[in-house]
Amino acid sequence: RLLFVHISVLVLQKGGMPEKIKADARYNLKLSHMLTLKEEKMKADLEAPLSPAQDDFAIRCRDVCRSYGKLKVLSNLNLTVPQGHIYGLLGPSGCGKTTLLKCIVGTLKISRGHITVLGKPPAFPGHEVPGKMVGYMPQELALYNEFTISDTLTFFGRIHGLTSKETQARMDFLIDFLHLPQKQSLVRNLSGGQRRRVSLGAALLQNPELLILDEPTVGVDPVLRSKIWQHLVEIVKTGKVSVIITTHYIEEARQAHVVGLMRNGHLLAEGPPDAVMKQHSATTLEHAFLQLCQSSDKNCVKRGSGPLEKSQSFESGRDESQPILGIGPPPAEELPKCSADWKARARHVLPKGRNIAALVIKTMVRMKRMPGSLCFQFLLPVIQISLICLCVGGEAKGIQVAVVNNDSSSPSSSFSNSVLSFLDNSSVHQVPLSHHEAFEGVYNGKYWGVIGFGKNFTSYLTKRILQRQVSKEVIDGGSVHVWLDLTNRQIGLMLQKKLHQAFEAFVEHKLGSMSYMADVPIKFEEPIYGSLNTDFTTFVTPGAVLSISFYLAVGLTALSFVLERKEGLLDRCWVAGVSSMETMLAHLFSQLFVISVQIILMLLFILLVFKMPNEGSLALVIVLIVLQGVTGISFGLVISAAIDDEQSANQAALGIFYPNLILSGIIWPVECIPYPLRYLSLALPQTYASESLRCIMYRGWGLGKMMVWRGFAVTLGWNTFFLILATVILKLRT
Numbered sequence: 001r002l003l004f005v006h007i008s009v010l011v012l013q014k015g016g017m018p019e020k021i022k023a024d025a026r027y028n029l030k031l032s033h034m035l036t037l038k039e040e041k042m043k044a045d046l047e048a049p050l051s052p053a054q055d056d057f058a059i060r061c062r063d064v065c066r067s068y069g070k071l072k073v074l075s076n077l078n079l080t081v082p083q084g085h086i087y088g089l090l091g092p093s094g095c096g097k098t099t100l101l102k103c104i105v106g107t108l109k110i111s112r113g114h115i116t117v118l119g120k121p122p123a124f125p126g127h128e129v130p131g132k133m134v135g136y137m138p139q140e141l142a143l144y145n146e147f148t149i150s151d152t153l154t155f156f157g158r159i160h161g162l163t164s165k166e167t168q169a170r171m172d173f174l175i176d177f178l179h180l181p182q183k184q185s186l187v188r189n190l191s192g193g194q195r196r197r198v199s200l201g202a203a204l205l206q207n208p209e210l211l212i213l214d215e216p217t218v219g220v221d222p223v224l225r226s227k228i229w230q231h232l233v234e235i236v237k238t239g240k241v242s243v244i245i246t247t248h249y250i251e252e253a254r255q256a257h258v259v260g261l262m263r264n265g266h267l268l269a270e271g272p273p274d275a276v277m278k279q280h281s282a283t284t285l286e287h288a289f290l291q292l293c294q295s296s297d298k299n300c301v302k303r304g305s306g307p308l309e310k311s312q313s314f315e316s317g318r319d320e321s322q323p324i325l326g327i328g329p330p331p332a333e334e335l336p337k338c339s340a341d342w343k344a345r346a347r348h349v350l351p352k353g354r355n356i357a358a359l360v361i362k363t364m365v366r367m368k369r370m371p372g373s374l375c376f377q378f379l380l381p382v383i384q385i386s387l388i389c390l391c392v393g394g395e396a397k398g399i400q401v402a403v404v405n406n407d408s409s410s411p412s413s414s415f416s417n418s419v420l421s422f423l424d425n426s427s428v429h430q431v432p433l434s435h436h437e438a439f440e441g442v443y444n445g446k447y448w449g450v451i452g453f454g455k456n457f458t459s460y461l462t463k464r465i466l467q468r469q470v471s472k473e474v475i476d477g478g479s480v481h482v483w484l485d486l487t488n489r490q491i492g493l494m495l496q497k498k499l500h501q502a503f504e505a506f507v508e509h510k511l512g513s514m515s516y517m518a519d520v521p522i523k524f525e526e527p528i529y530g531s532l533n534t535d536f537t538t539f540v541t542p543g544a545v546l547s548i549s550f551y552l553a554v555g556l557t558a559l560s561f562v563l564e565r566k567e568g569l570l571d572r573c574w575v576a577g578v579s580s581m582e583t584m585l586a587h588l589f590s591q592l593f594v595i596s597v598q599i600i601l602m603l604l605f606i607l608l609v610f611k612m613p614n615e616g617s618l619a620l621v622i623v624l625i626v627l628q629g630v631t632g633i634s635f636g637l638v639i640s641a642a643i644d645d646e647q648s649a650n651q652a653a654l655g656i657f658y659p660n661l662i663l664s665g666i667i668w669p670v671e672c673i674p675y676p677l678r679y680l681s682l683a684l685p686q687t688y689a690s691e692s693l694r695c696i697m698y699r700g701w702g703l704g705k706m707m708v709w710r711g712f713a714v715t716l717g718w719n720t721f722f723l724i725l726a727t728v729i730l731k732l733r734t
């Protein structure tokens with residue numbers, strides 16, 4: 001082309017050339033110039049930095065908004081973490097840094113805007129954020145106190161699918177790098193700073209592509225702090241790892257490649273630390289930040305709006321003062337459209353056996369480390385049911401009763417002494433007294449009643465037995481007179497029963513084979529079900545067993561989930577890639593083990609020690625109790641989904657315990673409950689289930705009877721309802 005240009009120039013310079021040739025030469029020159037321009041543009045395009053394509057950014061937030069109720073925490077926030085960079089997110093306490101990080105990892109949903117993490121939105125089906133690609137160190141320690149350092153790293157290694165060799169190698173490196181004590185040291189015995197370093201170690205374990213560190217250097221000595229920063233600088237050098245880190249030590253963020261200065265839920269500035277300082281003619285980042293805050297406040301006052309309104313109009317405010325050193329793409333840029341096929345979606349939803357196994361092993365290790373708590377969990381139901389069998393519905397013993405015996409017959413032949421001799425002495429303790437002393441004693445609460453015999457008791461009773469017709473006076477004088485303190489109905493009823501039994505024994509003794517003559521003309525035949533000696537304990541026990549397994553499961557589930565969430569453990573596991581479904585299933589499996597041991601121990605005690613009858617299938621009995629335990633777990637999940645602190649969770653569980661116990665017909669028959677309440681009672685989870693268990697155990701019925709299968713159906717129905725409710729509440733509250 002050069003030769004071509006040269007000839008064209010010569011033609012134009014030379015005089016006397018025809019006009020046509022001159023025109024061609026001009027055209028050739030123009031064409032060559034155009035070609036050169038095009039080439040230059042192409043070259044410039046090639047040499048120019050790549051336009052911000054999707055892969056260049058580890059994190060991109062656009063117009064992100066997030067509120068807690070009415071409190072607007074993030075307001076139209078735009079932030080970009082370039083790939084292979086360290087991004088220092090700085091800002092005063094409460095400005096929304098942690099909230100933003102939680103939105104980035106996906107534990108909090110944003111109300112508006114878009115977030116892209118490593119190319120896709122967090123929690124997108126098939127994306128490993130949350131998962132192996134991200135290492136998250138939350139602000140809370142989020143460590144299991146009963147674990148050793150080794151247990152902690154092994155647990156997260158299992159979740160990330162590392163082999164034990166890989167975990168071991170990383171563990172050795174991290175223990176050395178983070179100056180951690182021996183790997184067998186228990187987390188609960190570590191100092192605050194050591195725990196933070198273990199938490200950081202757990203985030204670094206799987207060599208993630210993105211590190212999200214919420215104040216990792218708090219409580220860490222300056223030497224180690226600088227070592228941590230050095231390590232971060234080192235790992236991002238490959239260009240494959242990116243870091244976003246929050247810190248209160250603003251100056252240490254000068255080692256970051258980019259800093260974002262945040263206030264009132266939006267970024268005041270974003271750019272390389274030196275550039276931010278230069279733009280504000282500041283010698284320190286802290287000074288630059290101070291100036292930004294002051295100018296932001298001035299803008300706010302000028303516009304006559306509060307900080308919140310200002311933050312809402314952040315984008316326009318940014319244009320005026322230009323505090324942002326634009327390193328990222330404009331906010332209006334198109335966001336990538338992500339799609340996932342049905343297989344990826346299915347894999348995303350289906351629980352992973354690896355994660356469930358890791359969580360179950362975790363629970364087992366924790367149980368092993370807390371033998372006292374485990375024994376308590378195993379023995380508590382046995383102790384409770386034993387106490388019920390021992391203390392509820394039994395015979396009263398040593399009831400003090402005053403006896404006023406005025407019978408004038410000789411003591412050896414008197415009927416009064418004979419009747420009293422048949423009175424069960426272990427239950428009724430007779431105290432012979434005068435009429436005055438006896439009544440005085442009852443009025444003072446010393447005796448539960450007075451048994452009185454008139455002076456003609458023996459002769460009148462003899463007359464009554466022998467003569468066909470006697471006067472009312474003879475009947476009256478020949479009767480045992482009893483005055484009871486009926487403030488305690490159970491004791492009163494027991495005394496009545498004991499006196500009737502004593503009199504029947506006396507009649508049998510006196511009349512022998514003719515004693516049937518004195519029978520009341522109502523005859524109770526052999527019972528069809530149960531026995532004549534069935535006591536109140538027999539009635540209470542089945543309901544009590546169900547209630548105990550239900551409420552222990554409620555308490556343990558609610559407490560463990562509420563505590564784990566409060567300590568940030570649930571979030572941390574979620575970011576590591578454990579889904580809520582996997583957490584629930586793992587809890588169910590480990591809790592089933594506890595419930596099984598509890599049920600075996602309870603049944604051994606009630607059937608073998610307290611000799612409760614079981615006429616039906618033991619398998620049905622076990623299945624029904626296990627199902628009630630599982631329903632308790634589901635209800636515990638509802639409580640933990642709805643409530644954030646353990647005190648309120650305890651209050652909720654306790655608040656429901658008594659009304660449910662009373663309304664379920666466990667301690668008193670449902671038939672005694674007044675009508676409107678009875679309908680409520682029948683709808684509760686344990687009413688039909690207790691009836692069903694009684695029918696299996698005492699009537700020997702099977703699933704073919706409505707009263708049996710109804711208990712199973714209601715239990716399963718409640719179980720499903722509680723699980724759905726827990727899921728809905730969790731979804732609504734995320």
Ligand SMILES: Nc1ncnc2c1ncn2[C@@H]1O[C@H](COP(=O)(O)OP(=O)(O)OP(=O)(O)O)[C@@H](O)[C@H]1O
Nearest residue numbers: 068071073091092093094095096097098099100139
């Ligand atoms: N679960 C919550 N419910 C209601 N408000 C919350 C909740 N979590 C945080 N907030 C509020 O949101 C605001 C931002 O909290 P956030 O924890 O994000 O701040 P931060 O910048 O990380 O603070 P710090 O540096 O002290 O950790 C605070 O006013 C806080 O009170």
